[in-house]
Amino acid sequence: MAIRTVLRMGDPVLLQVAKKVEQFDTPELETLLQDMHDTMVALNGAGLAAPQIGISLQVVIFGVDYNPRYPDAEAVPYTILINPKITPLSKKVEEDWEGCLSVPGMRGRVPRHTKIRYQGVDQHGNTIDRSVENFHARVVQHECDHLHGILYPMRIRDFRQFGFTDVLFPGQEVMDD
Ligand code: NI
Numbered sequence: 001m002a003i004r005t006v007l008r009m010g011d012p013v014l015l016q017v018a019k020k021v022e023q024f025d026t027p028e029l030e031t032l033l034q035d036m037h038d039t040m041v042a043l044n045g046a047g048l049a050a051p052q053i054g055i056s057l058q059v060v061i062f063g064v065d066y067n068p069r070y071p072d073a074e075a076v077p078y079t080i081l082i083n084p085k086i087t088p089l090s091k092k093v094e095e096d097w098e099g100c101l102s103v104p105g106m107r108g109r110v111p112r113h114t115k116i117r118y119q120g121v122d123q124h125g126n127t128i129d130r131s132v133e134n135f136h137a138r139v140v141q142h143e144c145d146h147l148h149g150i151l152y153p154m155r156i157r158d159f160r161q162f163g164f165t166d167v168l169f170p171g172q173e174v175m176d177d
Helices: 027-042 134-146
Strands: 047-049 060-064 075-088 091-098 104-113 115-121 127-134 163-166
Touching: 047 134, 060 134, 075 127, 075 134, 075 163, 091 134, 104 134, 115 134, 127 134
Parallel strands: none
Antiparallel strands: 047 060, 060 075, 075 115, 091 104, 104 163, 115 127
16 A cells, blocks of 8 residues: 555646546556555545556546544545546536645635546446436546546636635634645
């Protein structure tokens, strides 16, 4: 296991379109997933995409335990999602605060579809096909954006709603990612 350095905004790898995973159940994929998990947990993130640790492959992980300190953030099951495809299930878009381990110390209001279907495979190549909404949908859209070279600040519409976490939310505990 290893905690990897998370690339920060400005690194060109974060702007690349990631390649599809072609081979499953390989030691390389297992190591990548273990390192991503260890890094996400160590940094208290809700999700992580492989390009954030410098690996330009279509691999994301995410998961949030219910935490009474953040009652609005519903629990999201820990998920390994490879070669994902997202289909919006509603035209409805909502803005809410997001952060990112590649944009440390900041938050911005980002519009996202409230209901989506996401499809892909897990680390063994088994199909994942889920329809989700709200926070779960937001997390998946954020992580999958990383696979297309998109960081959440690129989606902000009103830059008055973008700033440093400790200034925006003084005295509050906020999730790290
Ligand atoms: Ni991110």
